[in-house]
Amino acid sequence: MPLHLLLLILLCFLPGSNSSSESELQIILHLKNSLGITNSTDSGFQTWNIPSPTSPCQFHGITCNSGFSVTGIDLSNKRVSGTIPFSSLCQLPSLANISLASNYISGILTSDLRNCTELTYLDLSFNNLTGTIPDLSPLHKLQTLALSDNFFSGVFPWTSLRNLTSLTYLSLADNPFAASAFPVLVTNLTKLYWLYLSDSNLHGEIPPSIGQLTALIDLELADNSLSGPIPPEIAKLEKLWQLELYNNSLTGTLPSGFGNLSELANFDASMNLLEGNVSELRLLKKLVSLQLFYNDFSGELPREFGEFKYLVNLSLYSNRFSGELPATIGSWSELNFVDVSTNSFSGKIPPDMCRMGTMKKLLILENKFSGEIPATYGDCTTLIRFRVSNNSLSGVVPAAIWSLPNVNIIDLKINQFEGGINAGIGKAKSLYQLYLAGNKFSGEIPVEIAGASSLVGIDFSSNNLSGQIPASIGELNSLVSLLLQNNSFSGAIPETIGGCVSLNAINLADNFFSGEIPASLGELQSLNSLVLSNNELSGVVPESLSSLKLSSLDLSNNELTGAVPSGLSANAYNGGFAGNPNLCSNSISYLSPCSRSSGSPSRIRLAVTCLLAAFALLLCFMGLFLLKKRRSDRFTENSASWDVKSFRVLSFDEQEIVKSISEDNVIGKGGSGNVYRVDLGGGNTVAVKHILHPPSTGTVTSKATAAMLPTRPGSVRSLSREFEAEVNTLSSIRHVNVVKLYCSITSEESSLLVYEYLPNGSLWDQIHSVAGGKLGLDWETRYEIAVGAAKGLEYLHHGCDRPILHRDVKSSNILLDEFFKPRIGDFGLAKILQGAVGSEDSSSSSSTHVIAGTHGYIAPEYAYTWKVNEKSDVYSFGVVLMELVTGRRPIEPEYGDNKDIVYWVARRMTSRDSIFGILDGSFRESEKEEAARVLKVAVLCTAMLPATRPSMRTVVQMLEDAGGPRLLGESEGKHRSSDRAEAKLDKVSSYKVVSVSNHGC
Known part of the structure; x- marks a missing residue:
């Protein structure tokens, strides 16, 4: 071959030596621009910033063949965003591999994707892609198709699969697709080894033809609306390593032959309606994780479970299993x-x-276990949770249990344990909850308990404990609750208890305490409940207690003397001073007066008192009449001075609004002002909130009085804080589940906020005030209201530039349009947080010291920290969910003194039947399972500790999971973890009941 010809051939293979290479370089540079790749994007992109690249093959993540033609693009997990330019990418003639998973890419899949006919691998999972998926039939060479965890909507083009016969890996999970029946076409893809269709809005039954997919090692169909039995043909999938069926409506028993799945390591069929025994599982010796919770399984566990060598996770709670656990379980496996x-x-x-x-978590509560706790668990230093409450266990607790170094919770309540609390408790440095109530423990509280410095909750109630409370208890400055009632404690209450600066609740009732009430209790500014009744306490009631903001105070049945401090002299404490014959008060009706009068009040004095009262009442009525007249006059006189600030396109003017502000049009009254209905001339209707401004100077605090003050020339009254908060918040919000603010109309003395009018009123009205022949809300409507309202709050917490805390979430602030779609309203108490929402620390800088809200909805941390954050909104929303599910009010006499719906629900979350028993009686049997799942979400939201409550983002996901079979449309609020393993773990823990039963928490 001539030398010049050889050189020409070699030249053709050099980078940048031909037009094809230059063309492909331009395509990759276009991709770079589309994804916003810069020097700072990721450390792997330095090669993408060569000043004058000659070939795309020089770039990290780009692979080429021997002819320098691009064959693969792998930019997965590179934190890139932007869109994918399929129109140009599909012009790469040799492109076989596109992997852009785990990024922040948005946009849609255009029909240009069909031109990538050489593709064998396409992975776009874990991004923010939207829209519908186009016909994929031309991609006949595809072997891997991964589109999971995006925001694709519409119906997936299942018929495309007829042409994708080479597929071995199909992952479409976690997308808000439109509902469709299980795609039987999938079962013809016999080369599949991985099929991931969880949370894909599938319904119907799993077809028997699933048995054709004999190459499968992973089958995931969880979080759908599948019903019917597990088909026996599934037993043909003998290579299965993982089978995920959780959170569906599957019925029947585990099919015969299920034990043939001898390679199965992970099996999760939790949250279904399965029943019968689990004898088929005895042959699955390679099981690593078995999760069957929230079903109706019964019978005994096969003894073969005790021989499983790989078992790590066993979750069987909330079924009807009986008999004994295999004695050898865990003997051979690394149970966690x-x-x-x-x-x-x-x-x-x-x-x-x-x-x-x-072992990290051992939870066997609410069973019938008996006998002693094996001493071997004292050596289990890895334990974080040890919960054996509500059983029939007895004997002495092994000494080493008390001093486990990593344990967070020791829960032994409601058993028959005896003996004392070991001094080793002082070594339990990680312990924050110690529950011993309802046993036969005796002896004294060891002085060493102060060493357990992380303790938050102590409940030793209803035991045989005696002696004095050790003075060292005052060193527990994280302690929130101290419950020692119904024991035999004696001696004085230690003055050092004032060192427990975080205490929220103290109950020392029904003991033999003597001496005086320590004045140091008045230093506990977080204290909300103090119960010292039925003891032998003497002396005076300390004046220092008056400084506390107590919601519950009970000092009854002691030997207290002297006058009740004026700050505590109120009948609100429901007999909290009764049974102390030497106590006196001039304000508490059931106590003797503290000073003798000169005689019985005469009839003349009584008559004079009545006349004075009547005269004062008359003055009040006259004042109200003059106030209404003056308001009306002011509106008329100052109508030209209104300042209008519009936030949307308006079809009315301020005069039309101002003239309609009259008592005849009032449709609601709130703490910050009246709400009026205004019918506009064009046939539209708006709602108007009237807020009175406080005066700029002086000491007048009454809104009514402020409105009557004359306006001096040149004086400018400041806008009320509520008005500023609501305007600043609502004017910037655009969300389908947040009420629309059209404009504000302000004057010196008052302001008007003009909203969209929502004809179905508030959720409170619909649940609690249904009358006049109206029907109550059915379950389907309630569920959609719950999800919609949750998405509105999720947007406030996570969707704004600066997160917004509502601070007064309640059913009367959730308004309903003509289709009963919810809107979050009334932002008079809202505050835009300075920090990022989502911190688990309730004392973070994103909290505010302003106490606000409505009784029955207020989170408990208000009382003991005076700080609130987004988890306080979550608590209030949990109360709303309880209203929706039970039909009950947040506060009802039935709950008991100082009790609310959260307490009432928690006491009844003990079994499937008891949960169903507290649901609204109007629900059909077919709806109760779903309602119960929503109730469990509510219980999670109302956990005592803010850090254990889910975020609103998680609440939305859990509610959508709880709804299962529903079509919720394009799930704009849906967010997921990018790590499948973590998401699975979150799912498992998030559905545990955080209540009296409190599994896993």
């Missing part, structure tokens, strides 16, 4: 998590579940 709570297991606790030293 065991929760068999809320069943009917009996017999002894297997001794070797922590034999391998890996």
Whole structure:
């Protein structure tokens, strides 16, 4: 071959030596611009910033063939955003691999994608892609198709799969697709080894033809609306390593032959309607994780479970299992998590579940276990949760249990334990909840308890404990609740208790305490409840208690003397001073007066008092009449001085609004002003909130009085804080579940906020005030209201430039349009947080010291920290969910003194039947399972500790999961974890009941 010809051939293969290479370089540079790749994007992109690149093959993540033609693009997990230019990418003639997973890419999949006919691998999972998926039939060479965890909508083009016969990996999960029946076409893709269709809005039954996919090692169909039985043909999938069926409506038993799945390591069928025994599982010796919670399984566990060598996670709670746990369970496996709570297991606790030293959580509460706690658990230093409450256990607790170094919760309540609290408790540095109530513990509280410095909750109530409270208790400055009632404690209450600066609740009732009430209790500014009744306390009631903001105070049945401090002299404490014959008060009706009068009040004095009262009442009526007249005059006189600030296109003027502000048009009254209905001339209707401004100077605080003050020339009254908060918040919000603010109309003395009018009033009205022949809300409507309202709050917390805290979430502030779609309203108490929402620390800088809200909805941390953050909104929303599900009010006499719906619900979350028993009686049987799942979300939202409540983002996801079979449209509020393993773990923990049963928390 001539030398010049050889050189020409070699030249053709050099980078940048031909037009094809230059063309491909331009395409990759276009991709770079579309994804916004810069020097700072990621450390792997330095090669993308070469000043004069000659070939796309020089770039990190780009692979080429021997002819320098691009064959693959792998930019997964590079934190890139922007859109994908399929129109140009598909012009790369050799492109076979596109992997852009785990980024922030948005946009849609255009029909240009169909031109990438050489593709064998397409992974766009974990991004923010939207829209419908085009016909994929031309991609006949595809082997991997991964589109999971995006925001695709519409119906997936299932018929495209007919042409994709080479597929081995199909992942479409976690997208808000339109509802469709299980795609039987999928079962013809016999080369599949991975099929991930969870949370894809599938309904119907799993077809018997699933048995054709014999190459499968992973089958995930969770979080759908699948019903019917698990088909027996599933037993043909003998290579299965993972089977995920959780959160559907599957019925029946585990099919015969299920034990043939001998390679199965992870099996999750939790949250279904499955029943029968689990004998088929005895042959699955490679099981690592078995999760069957929230079903109706019964019978005994096969003894073969005790021989499983790989078992790590066993979650069987809330079923009807009985019999004994296999005695050898855990003897051979590295068990990490065991929760068999809320069943009917009996017999002894297997001794070797922590034999391998890996156990972190052991939860066997609410069963019928008996016997002693095996001493082996004292060596289980990895334990974080140890919960064995509500059983029939007895004997002395092994000494080493008390001093476990990593344990957070020791829960032994409602058993028959005896003996004392070991001094080793002082070594439990991680312990924050110690529950011993309802046992036979005796002896004294050890002085060493002060060493457990992380303690938040102590409940030793209803035991046989005696002696004095050690003075060292005052060193527990994180302690929130101290419950020692119904024991035999004696001696004085230590003055050092004032060192427990975080205390919110103290109950020392029904003991033999003597001496005086320590004045140091008045230093506990977080204290909300103080119960010292039925003791032998003497002396005076300390004046220092008057400084506390107590909602519950009970000092009854002691030997107290002297006058009740004026700051406590109120009948609101419901007999809290009764049974102290030597106490006196001039304000508390059931106590003797503190000073003798010169005689019985004469009839003349009584008559004079009545006349004075009547005269004062007359003056009030006259004042109200003059006030209404003056307001009307002011509106007329100052109508030309109104300043209008519009936030949307208006079809009315301020005069039309101002003239309609009259008592005849009032449709609601709130703490910050009246709400009026205004029918506009064009046939539209708006709602107008009238807010009175406080005066700029002086000491007048009454709104009514402020409105009557004359306006001096040149004086400018400041806008009320409520008005500023509501305008600043609402004017910037655009969300379908937040009420629309059209404009504000302000004058010196008052302001008007003009909203969209919502004809179905508030959620409170619809739940609690249904009358006059109107029908109550059905479950389907209630569920959609719950999800919509949750999305509105999620937007406020997570969707704004600066997160917004509402601070007064309640059913009367959730308004309903003509279709009963919810809107979050009344932002008079809102505050835009300075920091990022989402901190688990309730004392973070994103909290505010302003106490606000409505009784029955206020989170408990208001009382003991005076700080609120977004988790306080979550608590209030949990109360709203309880209203929706039970039909009850937040506060009702039935709950008991100082009790609310949260307490009432928690006391009844003990079994499936008891949960169903508190649901609204109007629900159909077919709706109760779904309503119960929503109630469990409500319980999670109302957890005592703010850090354990979910974020509103998680609440939306959980509500959508709870709804299962519903079509919620394009789930704009849907967000997911980018890590499948973490998401699974979150799912498992998030559905546990945080209440009296409190599994796993």
